[in-house]
Amino acid sequence: MRTVKQVSDLSGISVRMLHYYDEIGLLKPSEVTDAGYRLYDDEALMFLQQILFYKEFDIPLKEVKKIMHCSDYDKAKALENQKKLLILKSNRINNLIDLIDKTLKGEKEVSFNEFDMSEYFKALEAFKMEYKDKIIKNYSGMEKYDELIEKCKLNENEIAEMAIKQYGSIENYVEAMKKNFESDMFSVAEQIDAFKKDILDDKHPKLKELYQKLVSDITKDPLSKEIQQIAEKIKNIIKSDYEVFRTDEENQYWYTIIQLYLVLPDWIDAVDNKYGKGTSKFIGEALKTNLGNAQPKLNSLYAKLTESFNKDPSSKEIQDIVEEIVKETTRQHEKLKIEVGENYWGYTADLYRSNSAFQIAADKKYGDGAARFIGAALNYYATQEALK
Incomplete structure (x- = not known):
């Protein structure tokens, strides 16, 4: 007993x-x-x-x-x-x-x-010594990182489930985490954070002037020629003076910045506190309009995938689009040297089918039923790949 x-x-x-x-x-x-x-x-x-x-x-x-x-x-x-x-x-x-x-x-x-999480938490603790500088930069200090570890311990069953589904085992997940700490994603995150700090602290004189001009009257139409001319100047200077955006051939990072202004609560509050209530959304709409059809390739592919929910998710037409999504996502992961696990697509399909946050976001962006449709299409792809 x-x-x-x-x-x-x-x-x-x-x-x-x-x-x-x-x-x-x-x-x-x-x-x-x-x-x-x-x-x-x-x-x-x-x-x-x-x-x-x-x-x-x-x-x-x-x-x-x-x-x-x-x-x-x-x-x-x-x-x-x-x-x-x-x-x-x-x-x-x-x-x-x-x-x-x-x-x-x-x-x-x-x-x-198979469900033992001890090695995972040992690895998180070991990272504190091995990657001290990166942790302090990317987690706003070691104290925040320790808080993250405690949150992970409270949700260890969920993490174990993810690790086994996506990476095959907790051991594989730990090894992938170690590789990802050496990947370029931290470098990209640091560059984007440096840009954000420059904006809030007015470290770039020309951008300071343009942002102030952009939000001088937020009752104006963000789609107007006057506002779009300012937005175009802001975009061109940022892409010229900040390397992370200069090498962003698919506009992925620039799109992320636009989304910050539109949906991220902390950033919205910081910008509104600086320029006035409602300015963050105004800037976001102006920059989004300026981006126009130059959407990141993945955004365009997902929009294409969800044009009609009446199609068969397993049809050749839909699976051809899925294969393009897989190819572009793989290219981005390889570029950043990110290890995502052998069943990334099966796990991603499960998220669209069962995770409420994914469902709400996808349905809001592409229409009611989008998450279920995307999940079904990705699941068919993952199942076929598993049977090969």
Whole structure:
């Protein structure tokens, strides 16, 4: 028999979550002592292992309970079905498949190593010494980075799920993080932050003059010729004097700056505090209009993908667009030397299909139903790639 604390240490599932499993009747302790302590035998641990398998497929706990507590629940058959799903999702969770194979053979082995997050947190702590300067620059100090680690610990189940789905294992995710700390994305972030600081602190005299002129009367139409002439001058100076925008052939970083003015609360507040309420949105609309059809290639491709939700997401027409999206995204990742994992597209498809933030953003940008359509198209692509 193991106590709830011992089960927590073994499985990586928090004591609070084990208590919750008990409360909803998903996993009852094998025995409760007179003093009220929960105890779990080997059969209960095997049952918990099955629950974690189902969690890998994003099945809600209520549904897991219905499945596993059904009177005709067949563990061997369930494991066979789980194995098929895992194989369809390719090799990214090979460790779990091996574990299922052992269970199907009747081996009484209980292992939770596939869900162990300890190496991930060790790596985060190690980065503090190895990448001290980068962390201080990009996380606004070591204290903010420590806060990030604590937040990660509070959401370790979600991070583990992401790591296994996208990278194949937590170990692969940790290795990818190490590579990404050496990637060019931090350099790009630093350059963009330097530009933003120059704008807020008026470090560039000509831009200071142009921004003040741009927001001198925000009752004007941001689409007007007068405003667009100022916006054009601002864009040309920025692309001339700041390397990160000068080498931005697809306007990706410039588009990001425009979005800062339109949607990022902290930046909107900072700009409004500097120039007056409503100025951030006015600047954003002016720069967005000036950008015109020179949209980043990925923006144009996603717009093309979502022109009609009545089309079959698996059709050649739609999959040709998806392949262009994959090609351009891969090019950007390679340019920045970013490691995104072997199942990036399968995981991205899941985000569009199940993550509320992705769904809201996509539907707002491309129309109601866009997230579901994008998710279906990307999922078909990822599934076909996994079967090759």
